[in-house]
Amino acid sequence: MxxxxxxxxxxxxxxxxxxxxxxxxxxxxxxxxxxxxxxxxxxxxxxxxxxxxxxxxxxxxxxxxxxxxxxxxxxxxxxxxxxxxxxxxxxxxxxxxxxxxxxxxxxxxxxxxxxxxxxxxxxxxxxxxxxxxxxxxxxxxxxxxxxxxxxxxxxxxxxxxPEDFLVGQSVVFSTEALMRSRGDILHGRTALVIGFGKLGSSIARLLHAKGVRVTVYDIDPVRRTQALSQGFTVARDRTSGLKDAGLVLCATGSLALRGEDFPQLCNGAYVATVTSSEDELELNGLPDIYERAHIGEHVTRYLTTGHYFYLLNGGNAVNFLHGASxxxxxxxxxxxxxxxxxxxxxxxxxxxxxxxxxxxxxxxxxxxxxxxxx
Incomplete structure (x- = not known):
């Protein structure tokens, strides 16, 4: 400063x-x-x-x-x-x-x-x-x-x-930066946004503006109707949303993905969160099933027979990698x-x-x- x-x-x-x-x-x-x-x-x-x-x-x-x-x-x-x-x-x-x-x-x-x-x-x-x-x-x-x-x-x-909207922007920026470090881009990808509160709705709109096909899932049926009214596809349940998503962004502030959810991810999917891994992701059981490898700065590949996905920033808030400004x-x-x-x-x-x-x-x-x- x-x-x-x-x-x-x-x-x-x-x-x-x-x-x-x-x-x-x-x-x-x-x-x-x-x-x-x-x-x-x-x-x-x-x-x-x-x-x-x-x-x-x-x-x-x-x-x-x-x-x-x-x-x-x-x-x-x-x-x-x-x-x-x-x-x-x-x-x-x-x-x-x-x-x-x-x-x-x-x-x-x-x-x-x-x-x-x-x-x-x-x-x-x-x-x-x-x-x-x-x-x-x-x-x-x-x-x-x-x-x-x-x-x-x-x-x-x-x-x-204003902070909530701009935090959403910083999350999308950092997610794309890490994907680009591996030669991937957002444009044309499918994404699942879990949580459609102020942050999740901001993220969904910003992803859509970048050419991403966005599906939303929220446990609150009121928020699901809000997402539908804004033109987003709404998953019937979390599992169906995960199967087609090349990017999963967790914006619930609580547990978004349990251990049994990770095998439902499509191959090569990226997973990112807006809060800490201890809040959003149940990662404890994964090392027993998946082999972990750091394949780039702040990108971890989880691999098991016939299945793999990428976790960004160890599951912690991805936007803090770039200052979260x-x-x-x-x-x-x-x-x-x-x-x-x-x-x-x-x-x-x-x-x-x-x-x-x-x-x-x-x-x-x-x-x-x-x-x-x-």
Missing amino acids: ETFERARLDAYFGRIATRFAPQERAASFLITHLLPERPAFVRGVASVTDLRAVLPKPKSVQAEARRQVEADGHACDRLTREMFADPERAVRYVEARAAGRPVVLLDVGGYFTPALDALCDHFSGRILGVVEDTENGHKRYAERDKLPCPVVSVARSPLKD VGPFIFLVQAEILAASAMLARGELDPGMHEISPTDRAAIAATWLDYFNR
């Missing part, structure tokens, strides 16, 4: 912080992708909260971004699902970093859900609430019978719509995360799911336009 770009971004987050910052700063823990533009967002979080630790998502850490965050004086701790799957371990961790403090948890993907009750009941301070950034995480919190604290979700905010539009939802953090820090929300107000969203959008609509 150029010096003048960093200065503009810091000024933008500074203005957002000035508008939303609470009178007293709560401590915070930030789970985030550490991509090239992310240090400015981390500084923004530190301006509205007392940032106790950054927990980078392990499969999306850019080394220079991490160095910048640490140079700014912020601890970067190792993040695993197991870290918060064990409630006692989670309480010990938060206790060590923020004992006795009011705390805001900034989440990407529902990492804190397994330990949330224990944190609210046994932490020496007070968990003021959680800010959740993703649809997958939103579902994990919303599906709980009872939340012990407020959760402010930005996953379904209209300010996130969505341009300045990412700063819209990051500003909303700052506003949500301040909202929780005031300690006025009841347990349950919440959003920030349309008025605050409009203020964020207007501020963003001042800085980036040039």
Whole structure:
């Protein structure tokens, strides 16, 4: 990032912080992708909260971004699902970093859900609430019978719509780049998009624009009707969709392909995902059946008698290979995360799911336009 770009971004987050910052700063823990533009967002979080630790998502850490965050004086701790799957371990961790403090948890993907009750009941301070950034995480919190604290979700905010569309674009770009590295192209290929939410629908439209024959499958019949109304072929079931697809893109945020699904892939099919392999793909049983070979950078061939397919980026989010950039539009939802953090820090929300107000969203959008609509 150029010096003048960093200065503009810091000024933008500074203005957002000035508008939303609470009178007293709560401590915070930030789970985030550490991509090239992310240090400015981390500084923004530190301006509205007392940032106790950054927990980078392990499969999306850019080394220079991490160095910048640490140079700014912020601890970067190792993040695993197991870290918060064990409630006692989670309480010990938060206790060590923020004992006795009011705390805001900034989440990407529902990492804190397994330990949330224990944190609210046994932490020496007070968990003021959680800010959740993703649809997958939103579902994990919303599906709980009872939340012990407020959760402010930005996953379904209209300010996130540009990001979702552009993430879809970056997924298609990276998928095509890896295919081209082997001499293959998208044009003329058949594809199955599993999941027709905001990301999946974006991917389907972009693939269609590139001359790909797109079939959609979603477990939700409402989304299947939406896909059909937009002109896509809709598979009756996942298996029938897999058999004809030369490319399978998984965009569910949950388990998209089970072990028994992989033998249904047509020979030479490419498989890519928009989230981590642990969420989308059941790969554990495959090494016993298939021989694996790395046949190119970030391309793995799975081969057994009479059958083979290619897995891109080890099954992890393919767009992170090329920075997953969505341009300045990412700063819209990051500003909303700052506003949500301040909202929780005031300690006025009841347990349950919440959003920030349309008025605050409009203020964020207007501020963003001042800085980036040039």
